[in-house]
Amino acid sequence: MSEIPSPPSRIPEQVRRLGVVAVLMAGGFIVVRTWAISPEYKDTSLQKSEAVEREKAKPVHYAGAAACTECHEDQCGEQQLGKHRNLSCGTCHGALQKHVDDPLNEANRPYAPRERDFCPQCHAYDPARPTGFPQINPAIHNPLKPCISCHKPHAPEPPETPQECSACHAEIARTKMVSPHALLECTTCHTTLEEHKTTPRGAKPSRPTTREFCGTCHNKGTAEKSAPKVDLATHEVKYLCWQCHYPHSP
Ligand code: HEC
Ligand code: HEC
Ligand code: HEC
Ligand code: HEC
Ligand code: HEC
Ligand code: HEC
Ligand code: HEC
Ligand code: HEC
Numbered sequence: 001m002s003e004i005p006s007p008p009s010r011i012p013e014q015v016r017r018l019g020v021v022a023v024l025m026a027g028g029f030i031v032v033r034t035w036a037i038s039p040e041y042k043d044t045s046l047q048k049s050e051a052v053e054r055e056k057a058k059p060v061h062y063a064g065a066a067a068c069t070e071c072h073e074d075q076c077g078e079q080q081l082g083k084h085r086n087l088s089c090g091t092c093h094g095a096l097q098k099h100v101d102d103p104l105n106e107a108n109r110p111y112a113p114r115e116r117d118f119c120p121q122c123h124a125y126d127p128a129r130p131t132g133f134p135q136i137n138p139a140i141h142n143p144l145k146p147c148i149s150c151h152k153p154h155a156p157e158p159p160e161t162p163q164e165c166s167a168c169h170a171e172i173a174r175t176k177m178v179s180p181h182a183l184l185e186c187t188t189c190h191t192t193l194e195e196h197k198t199t200p201r202g203a204k205p206s207r208p209t210t211r212e213f214c215g216t217c218h219n220k221g222t223a224e225k226s227a228p229k230v231d232l233a234t235h236e237v238k239y240l241c242w243q244c245h246y247p248h249s250p
Helices: 013-036 044-057 073-081 089-093 097-101 170-177 211-218
Strands: none
Touching: 073 089
16 A cells, blocks of 8 residues: 655745744744843833933023013013014023023123124025015115114014105115116106005015006107107017116116
8 A cells, every 4th residue: 555645735844934933033032021131121111200300400591481571571571562472582582590590690691682693693585484574685774783773672663664665675766866767756667555665565566567658758759758769669579678678777
C-alpha cells in the first residue's frame, strides 16, 4: 500500500514564518512593557505634574492686561473705546510684572514707545497686510513729527477729517500744481463723494473712462478757449488719452 502524501497546507510557508516572527515581537513588546519598565516611567500624571512645577518655577514677566486696570483706569478705559482695543498693553509697553509688583521703583519704569519709528511696525504699507487695514507710507505721511503728536496712542484716530485732496494725495497735488492742468480742480475729472474723505476705500471717486471726456476741452471746435486743440477724430484714435498724457501733468 503506497503512502498517501498529505495535502499541502493552504497557508504558504513564508507567511507562516513571518507570522512566527510577528508573534515573537508582539510577545516581546508586552513582556518588556509590563515587567521590564519601572512604573514611574509610565505614569503620565507624574510627568505632567513635574512639568507644571517646572513652569511655575520660572519668573513671571508679563503681568497681563487685567493687571493694569487697577492703577491706570484712564488708559484702559480710553483704549477699550478706540481702534486699538484689541492690542494688549504689553504689545507696546513690554513685559511689566516687575512694574506691577513695585510701580514706584524707577528701575521698573515701563518703556513707552514715543518715537516715530515704532508705530510703522504695524502701519507701514505692506501688501501682505489685510485689505482695509489702516496703512501709511512713513516717508511721506507727515514726516519728522512723532506719530503721537497727532494720534492718541490708546485711541488713535486721525485728528480731524481733512478737506483738501492734497492732505492724502500730496504727490499728485504737487505734480499737478506745476503742470498745464494746474488750474483744473481735482473734482473736474473725479466726482468725489464727501464720504471718500472719511472712508477712502469705501467710497471711491470716479475716474474718466473715455477719450470724449478729455475732448470736452481739447477737441477741435469746443468752446474752452485756453486749452490747446486736437482733432479727436484723427489724434491717436486707438488709445485712451492717458496712455500717452499723464493727466496730472500732461
Ligand atoms: C499698583 C499700581 C500699578 C499697576 C498695577 C500698574 N502700574 Fe503703571 N504706573 C504706576 C505708577 C504709580 C506709575 C507712575 C510712575 C512714575 O511716574 O514714576 C506708573 C507708570 C506707568 C507708565 C508710564 C511710563 C512713562 O514713561 O510715562 C506706563 C506706560 C505704565 N505705568 C504702564 C502700565 C501697564 C501697561 C500696566 C499693566 C501691565 C501697569 N502700568 C500696571 C502704577 C501701576
Ligand atoms: C499702540 C501702543 C500702545 C498700547 C497698546 C498701549 N499704550 Fe500706553 N502709551 C503708549 C505711548 C506711545 C505712550 C506715551 C504717550 C505720551 O507720551 O503722550 C503711552 C503712555 C502710557 C502711560 C503714561 C501716561 C500717559 O497717558 O501718557 C500709561 C500709564 C499707559 N500708557 C498705560 C497703558 C495701558 C494700561 C495700556 C493697556 C490698556 C496701554 N498703555 C496700551 C502706547 C501704547
Ligand atoms: C501691534 C500692532 C499695532 C501697533 C504697534 C500700532 N497699531 Fe495702530 N492699529 C492697529 C490695529 C489692529 C488697528 C485697528 C485696525 C482696524 O480697525 O481695522 C489700528 C488702528 C490705528 C489707526 C486708525 C484709526 C482709524 O480711525 O482709522 C491709527 C491712526 C493708528 N492705529 C495709529 C497708531 C499709532 C500712532 C501707533 C503708535 C503709537 C500705532 N497705531 C501702533 C495695530 C497697531
Ligand atoms: C501732523 C499730524 C500727523 C502725524 C505726525 C502723523 N499723522 Fe497719521 N494721520 C494724520 C491725519 C490728518 C490723518 C487722516 C488723513 C490721512 O489719511 O492722511 C492720518 C491718518 C493716519 C492713519 C489712517 C490711514 C487710513 O488709511 O485709514 C494711520 C494708520 C496713521 N495716520 C498712522 C500714523 C503713524 C504710524 C504716524 C507716525 C509714523 C503718523 N500717523 C503721524 C495726521 C498725522
Ligand atoms: C482722508 C484721505 C483722503 C482724502 C481727503 C482724499 N482721498 Fe482720494 N483716496 C484716499 C485713499 C486712501 C485712496 C485709496 C488708495 C488705494 O486704494 O490705494 C484714495 C483713492 C482715490 C482715487 C482713486 C480711486 C480708484 O479708483 O482707485 C481718486 C481718483 C481719488 N482718491 C481722488 C480724490 C479727490 C479728488 C479728493 C478730494 C476731493 C480726494 N481723493 C480726497 C484718501 C483720500
Ligand atoms: C484732467 C483731469 C484730471 C484732473 C484735473 C485730476 N485727475 Fe486724477 N486722474 C485722471 C485720470 C484720467 C485718471 C485715470 C488714470 C488711469 O486710469 O490710468 C486719474 C487717476 C487718479 C488717481 C488714481 C491713480 C493714481 O495715479 O494714483 C488718483 C488718486 C487721482 N487721479 C487723484 C487726483 C487728485 C487728488 C487730483 C487733484 C490734485 C486729480 N486727480 C486731478 C484725471 C484727472
Ligand atoms: C476742463 C477743461 C480740461 C479738461 C477736461 C482737460 N484738459 Fe487738458 N488742458 C486744459 C487747459 C486749459 C490746458 C492748457 C493750459 C495752458 O497751457 O495754459 C490743457 C493742457 C493740456 C495738454 C497740453 C500740455 C502742453 O502744454 O503741451 C494736454 C496734453 C492735455 N491738456 C491733456 C488732457 C487730457 C489727456 C485730458 C483728459 C484726461 C485733459 N487734458 C482734460 C483743460 C482741460
Ligand atoms: C499714442 C499717444 C497719444 C494719445 C493716445 C493721445 N495723444 Fe495727445 N499727443 C501725443 C503726442 C506725441 C503729441 C505731441 C505731437 C503732436 O502734436 O501730435 C500730443 C499732443 C497733444 C496736445 C497738444 C497739442 C498742442 O497743440 O500743443 C493735446 C491737447 C493732446 N495731445 C490731447 C490729447 C487728447 C485729449 C487725447 C485723447 C483724446 C490724446 N491727446 C491722446 C500723443 C498722444
